[in-house]
Amino acid sequence: MISMVPAQTKSDYLKGADFMQEIIYIIVLSFGSIITLFILTKLMGYRQMSEMSMFDYINGITIGSIAAEMATSLEQSFWQPFTAMVVYGICGILLSHATSKSIMLRRLITGKPIALYSHGQIFEKNLRKARLDLSELLTLARLSGYFDLSALEVIMMEPSGKLSFLPKATSRPVTPGDLALAPEQTLLSAVLIMDGKLLPHNLKHSGKDEIWLTRRIHNQGFHDYKDILLALCDNQGKLTIYGYQKTDRQDADILI
Secondary structure: OOOOOOHHHHHHHHHHHHHHHHHHHHHHHHHHHHHHHHHHHHHHOHHHHOOOOHHHHHHHHHHHHHHHHHHOOOOOOOHHHHHHHHHHHHHHHHHHHHHHHOHHHHHHHOOOOEEEEEOOEEOHHHHHHOOOOHHHHHHHHHHOOOOOHHHEEEEEEOOOOOEEEEEOOOOOOOOOOOOOOOOOOOOOOEEEEEOOEEOHHHHHHOOOOHHHHHHHHHHOOOOOHHHEEEEEEOOOOOEEEEEOOOOOOOHHHHHO
8 A cells, every 4th residue: 555645744744844944044043143243342342332422322223133133034135134234343343443543533423521510500501412400410419429519529421421520629538648648559359269169370370379278268167169159369468258158048138
């Protein structure tokens, strides 16, 4: 007897195969768009991820939208959205280079600081230009620790959209320089142990060795690197150790 595959079953099988091919194609395109985005972000610089200008913001959104379209482009060519992404990326790189060379172009693209308050005077026109009202200004001042405008000399809105505050000399904290003191400069603490693993390069850079480190962690009640979540060493040789949490205590509950 000759077994015949029903036409409906064969059609379903072909549809299933086509569906799997589309899924695999989308997965490949998604990885391709992610890699392209990563490369473009690296080339455009870290400012794209931190303090973005208006052009950087718009350019980033556009590139992200094109990347999403490229990841699901089943009917059109892969190279069309890819080319558009590269063009936008190159424009961003060239414009960033141009603004670093030209002050006039930098002010045109990035903008310039706006004075909102100075010498006891609030500049209403500049507030409107910055799209801020008095309530928002006072809120942002409080968030920065200034509850009284009279304690401030100048408030500026930076091109990034953030506010910077210059307190009056009589309102700012006293510094060692005001008292004619010369304290020793504090340096960055070296991370010697992280997630239970020793970082040999950092240990060598701190001028210590494993014998010193082992003795210090034993003195603080730890027996092995695996028991330590984080260990820091400052320029004075002080070792600060944070172990893994052993209890489920929730101190935050007392604040409710």
